[in-house]
Amino acid sequence: MEYAHGGDIYTYKGMLDFSVNVNPLGPSERVVDAAKRGVERAAEYPDSRCGRLREALAEKKGIPAECFIAGNGAADLFFSLVLAERPRKAVIPVPAFSEYGQALRTVDCSVREYFLKKENNFCMT
Incomplete structure (x- = not known):
């Protein structure tokens, strides 16, 4: 499986990207x-x-x-938590930070993705 990192502002201009932890308003x-x-x-x-x-x-x-x-960012902390706890099953809301699934799969955790849809009252705005 190929893993990709979010935050590709050069390919997807104007898209709301929930896969990375960034402030769309920029730094204070x-x-x-x-x-x-x-x-x-x-x-x-x-x-x-x-x-x-x-x-x-x-x-x-x-x-x-x-x-x-x-830690050195959210991914570092999440990987550390997963390696310490070694969960067997997990559910991840999608769209989400891609490293959640990557970290869980490193410990052979069974990962189920729950897609957030408009029909289920999920709103992207």
Whole structure:
């Protein structure tokens, strides 16, 4: 089976793509400013445990840092969860992030796709 990644803005102009985790409105000014500041530290290897992030979240939410997990995006976290739990059966709503099915199939999970249709009150807008 060939796997494809969504987000192909060059082939499918103007399409709403639910297969990737992107903001169609673009980044906020705060995100752009943070990225500019981050360029100064681009030569440093990031903290693989995300200690500062997890501590900040713990303080903000009032729960232990050990309760937080950080990863390199949604796909990384979802693959990690699937590898840890090794589910045997799953249902995925379609359209959806393509990595859900890919991750589940890596552990031989039986995957059923549930197609979201207008007749079932699913609306794309």
